[in-house]
Amino acid sequence: MMLFAVAAAAQVNTPTHSKTSTAVSTSAAEHAATLAETGHCSEALPLLTKSAAHVTDKELQKRVGLDGVRCANLLQEQGPLLDLLRVLNQHFPHDPEVLYVTVHAYSDLSTNAARELAQTAPTSVPALEMDAETNELQGKWDEAEKDYRKILAENPKYPGIHFRLARLLLSRPNPGPDFQDEAKKELQKELEIDPGNAGAEYVLGELARQSQDFPDAVRHFSKATQLNPKFADAYLGLGMSLLTEKNYAGAVAPLETAVKLEPRNPAAHYGLATAYSRTGRKEDAQREFALQQQAAERMGGPNAQNPQGPQNPQ
Amino acid sequence: MTAFTRDPLQLTRRHFLWTLGGAAALAGVRDIPAVLAASQYPFEEVLPSASRITWTHTAGKSAQKYLPETTGAGCAFLDYDNDGWMDIYLVNSGKCDFYDPKPPLRNALYRNNRDGTFTDVTEKAGVGAGGYGQGVAVGDYDGDGFPDIYVTQYGRSILYHNNGDGTFTDVTEKAGVAAPGWSSSAVWFDYDNDGRLDLFVCRFVEFSKAENLPCKARNEPGYCVPRLYKPTPSWLFHNNGDGTFTDVSKSSGIEKYLGKAWGVVATDLNNDGKMDLFVANDTTENFLFMNRGNGKFDEIAALAGVGYGETGRPRSGMGVDSADFNQDGWMDLFVANIDHERYSLYQNNHDETFDDQAGPTGVGAATRLMSGWGLKFFDYDNDGNLDLFLANGNPDDLIETMQKDVTYREPLLLFHSDGKTLHNVSAESGPIFSRNFSARGLAVGDFDNDGAADVIVSVNDAAPLLLRNTAAKGNHWLGINLQGKKSNRDAIGARITFQAGDLKRSRMKVGGGSYLSSHDPRMVLGIGKRTKVDWLEVKWPQPGGTTEKFTELPIDRYITIVEGEGIKKIPS
Numbered sequence: 001m002m003l004f005a006v007a008a009a010a011q012v013n014t015p016t017h018s019k020t021s022t023a024v025s026t027s028a029a030e031h032a033a034t035l036a037e038t039g040h041c042s043e044a045l046p047l048l049t050k051s052a053a054h055v056t057d058k059e060l061q062k063r064v065g066l067d068g069v070r071c072a073n074l075l076q077e078q079g080p081l082l083d084l085l086r087v088l089n090q091h092f093p094h095d096p097e098v099l100y101v102t103v104h105a106y107s108d109l110s111t112n113a114a115r116e117l118a119q120t121a122p123t124s125v126p127a128l129e130m131d132a133e134t135n136e137l138q139g140k141w142d143e144a145e146k147d148y149r150k151i152l153a154e155n156p157k158y159p160g161i162h163f164r165l166a167r168l169l170l171s172r173p174n175p176g177p178d179f180q181d182e183a184k185k186e187l188q189k190e191l192e193i194d195p196g197n198a199g200a201e202y203v204l205g206e207l208a209r210q211s212q213d214f215p216d217a218v219r220h221f222s223k224a225t226q227l228n229p230k231f232a233d234a235y236l237g238l239g240m241s242l243l244t245e246k247n248y249a250g251a252v253a254p255l256e257t258a259v260k261l262e263p264r265n266p267a268a269h270y271g272l273a274t275a276y277s278r279t280g281r282k283e284d285a286q287r288e289f290a291l292q293q294q295a296a297e298r299m300g301g302p303n304a305q306n307p308q309g310p311q312n313p314q
Numbered sequence: 315m316t317a318f319t320r321d322p323l324q325l326t327r328r329h330f331l332w333t334l335g336g337a338a339a340l341a342g343v344r345d346i347p348a349v350l351a352a353s354q355y356p357f358e359e360v361l362p363s364a365s366r367i368t369w370t371h372t373a374g375k376s377a378q379k380y381l382p383e384t385t386g387a388g389c390a391f392l393d394y395d396n397d398g399w400m401d402i403y404l405v406n407s408g409k410c411d412f413y414d415p416k417p418p419l420r421n422a423l424y425r426n427n428r429d430g431t432f433t434d435v436t437e438k439a440g441v442g443a444g445g446y447g448q449g450v451a452v453g454d455y456d457g458d459g460f461p462d463i464y465v466t467q468y469g470r471s472i473l474y475h476n477n478g479d480g481t482f483t484d485v486t487e488k489a490g491v492a493a494p495g496w497s498s499s500a501v502w503f504d505y506d507n508d509g510r511l512d513l514f515v516c517r518f519v520e521f522s523k524a525e526n527l528p529c530k531a532r533n534e535p536g537y538c539v540p541r542l543y544k545p546t547p548s549w550l551f552h553n554n555g556d557g558t559f560t561d562v563s564k565s566s567g568i569e570k571y572l573g574k575a576w577g578v579v580a581t582d583l584n585n586d587g588k589m590d591l592f593v594a595n596d597t598t599e600n601f602l603f604m605n606r607g608n609g610k611f612d613e614i615a616a617l618a619g620v621g622y623g624e625t626g627r628p629r630s631g632m633g634v635d636s637a638d639f640n641q642d643g644w645m646d647l648f649v650a651n652i653d654h655e656r657y658s659l660y661q662n663n664h665d666e667t668f669d670d671q672a673g674p675t676g677v678g679a680a681t682r683l684m685s686g687w688g689l690k691f692f693d694y695d696n697d698g699n700l701d702l703f704l705a706n707g708n709p710d711d712l713i714e715t716m717q718k719d720v721t722y723r724e725p726l727l728l729f730h731s732d733g734k735t736l737h738n739v740s741a742e743s744g745p746i747f748s749r750n751f752s753a754r755g756l757a758v759g760d761f762d763n764d765g766a767a768d769v770i771v772s773v774n775d776a777a778p779l780l781l782r783n784t785a786a787k788g789n790h791w792l793g794i795n796l797q798g799k800k801s802n803r804d805a806i807g808a809r810i811t812f813q814a815g816d817l818k819r820s821r822m823k824v825g826g827g828s829y830l831s832s833h834d835p836r837m838v839l840g841i842g843k844r845t846k847v848d849w850l851e852v853k854w855p856q857p858g859g860t861t862e863k864f865t866e867l868p869i870d871r872y873i874t875i876v877e878g879e880g881i882k883k884i885p886s
């Protein structure tokens with residue numbers, strides 16, 4: 001909200017665009033934008049919503065769209081807000097300004113919805129879930145765990161909560177000595193409630209892989225891919241586990257799928273290149289290694305996410 | 315409530331995976347075998363007051379945070395005066411374009427007094443160097459029986475020829491091996507099997523005072539990640555046999571690969587009798603230069619599975635070594651990386667491919683948060699199996715302000731081998747393994763000639779750490795000093811196979827390994843409680859190439875085997 005106030009105030013003294021279009025819709029759109037930029041949002045919003053999709057001048061269309069989003073946000077008009085965001089993202093899909101405004105708009109929508117949930121149904125399961133997620137994000141692991149266990153105490157078969165609890169146990173710093181076993185138990189309980197939870201199968205696969213139990217990893221990753229045929233990380237886990245088992249021929253298909261689903265992931269290309277190389281497909285391997293290097297470069301170059309230390313020149 | 319409702323799964327995945335690694339580390343601790351006697355730790359520190367090694371490394375750390383300040387330096391065990399006792403060489407920082415210490419700093423050569431003490435003989439020997447030193451590689455390049463010293467530096471490296479009378483002469487210009495730029499590790503090896511040691515010199519990045527990048531961490535000046543500097547090719551020099559070398563970097567195929575090289579080991583990975591090179595690069599792909607003969611190398615690291623981490627991205631490779639850790643007759647590889655990358659133990663598949671066994675051996679879990687430099691496979695308890703010693707320390711002195719789980723100074727690590735796999739025994743190995751260091755170079759050598767290989771660790775901006783091995787008491791051993799005649803004098807590339815009762819083992823004498831450092835050239839063959847070495851076979855490298863078999867061998871002492879001439883005892 002504050003952002004819009006500043007932006008609107010700044011625009012007051014800005015000369016209006018000197019377009020000389022004769023089209024009626026253009027002049028109406030310019031009028032609507034001017035109204036918005038001079039603080040008359042209530043009057044401007046219906047005009048902006050109406051004009052946004054039909055203005056042919058791209059610059060004016062973007063101006064109308066952005067002004068409309070700001071006004072809708074200010075007035076908390078959810079319907080027009082979503083319409084205007086759709087129009088803006090359809091016509092200006094990679095525009096940084098549009099993306100920035102979109103982030104803030106959805107964030108405000110999210111905040112408003114969360115507030116309403118907390119106010120209207122504070123003891124409901126969704127409200128507890130929301131609270132737990134927020135606590136997780138803020139690193140309040142104990143509070144989050146309490147929230148999840150509270151849900152389960154009252155609704156032992158509520159789907160998704162055992163999975164989230166397992167994830168929390170695996171994510172929290174300084175875990176207890178048996179946290180992996182505890183997490184596994186929660187994941188297995190989740191699968192008893194919801195046998196279609198691909199995420200639970202995937203995490204069980206990762207746990208098995210970390211424990212060097214590759215047959216078990218293969219079993220869980222395979223199940224995850226069956227449950228969710230678009231689960232790229234599960235195909236990758238499956239392929240890498242098969243590579244470790246020296247089942248190079250078997251690793252090719254899941255790694256090819258992983259690459260297809262996530263062509264920007266260097267790990268998938270690396271795994272596939274290795275599988276090709278070990279099955280005698282040297283040319284295919286070289287091609288995948290080249291793609292792997294390109295993908296790694298796209299991610300910001302070697303070690304971009306390495307927390308070694310200072311990374312940015314002044 | 316937060317303003318942003320992001321998917322917690324996405325947000326915490328990385329943290330989750332790190333935590334999994336930590337879990338594996340804990341699991342590894344529970345599995346440690348009781349290999350150590352409770353009453354005795356395997357290594358004890360020899361304090362400067364006892365060794366009389368009072369020299370200290372000075373990094374010259376500045377507000378400008380020049381990257382070389384955090385990377386040095388190396389150390390070496392060598393017997394420069396051929397008296398049968400290991401002397402010590404230590405590398406220091408010195409004058410360069412960004413540093414001019416007053417008074418000047420110098421390297422140090424310490425002569426072994428044969429009583430546990432050392433005497434600084436640097437001035438007399440004339441090996442003080444004085445530039446911004448990094449590493450040291452020792453080899454008898456002219457085959458005169460006296461080890462020569464190559465000192466790598468930021469700026470210009472130095473070749474010191476051993477005159478055989480306790481002094482050395484700087485022959486760099488005549489030899490043509492100055493290798494300008496920022497050189498790091500170097501290795502002597504005979505790549506063309508002509509019986510003379512050639513020289514490979516790792517280069518790190520394009521760097522100078524003018525090219526130093528100002529980096530910040532939490533608004534404080536910090537050392538930049540090497541990713542920000544340009545890669546550069548390493549050097550390969552061919553030994554002409556007349557005291558000069560020819561730069562064959564281009565004709566050999568080495569020069570076309572731009573890297574950021576820290577560690578190098580020369581080893582024979584496909585058992586073809588030609589020495590290959592494994593080079594650890596920092597933030598670029600590692601190099602595996604397979605020696606194809608006729609002076610040519612093929613770089614096959616990616617195809618071989620040793621170029622990248624499992625994420626498909628280059629890691630920060632630093633220290634390396636090569637050994638047949640699983641005793642299948644094929645040399646394996648090891649590379650140490652930076653925190654959150656894990657180190658890799660690459661098992662040789664016998665077809666120029668390798669599989670990382672860091673997970674099953676516990677190496678991965680133990681090194682998840684560590685940054686590794688000097689390292690060496692050796693049989694510290696003389697039970698016949700190759701163990702592993704690692705020196706660690708994060709290069710970034712501000713790391714603790716950014717990473718809660720990583721420290722700037724880090725503990726040493728010790729892995730014990732049961733003949734099949736490795737076990738992390740650091741926690742049970744005494745106080746030296748619970749202290750933290752900015753360790754860099756590491757060299758292995760038996761300075762007291764008791765058959766138990768000792769360790770020296772160079773520490774950035776601090777005194778070196780000399781560790782006496784006390785773990786091998788009660789086990790028997792045979793120390794071998796190989797002297798090539800037709801083959802290169804240091805017998806780099808020779809393979810020793812021996813049988814002691816039920817124990818049959820094979821060892822290759824590799825070139826280099828570790829980080830910026832050079833090891834005792836003798837090989838100690840541990841045989842545990844067995845009291846006899848039944849036979850021992852030496853396969854000499856080309857151009858000798860013969861295999862000689864020996865029986866009636868003594869134990870618990872060093873012997874010298876001269877190619878084609880048999881066994882010669884070392885003076886005690």
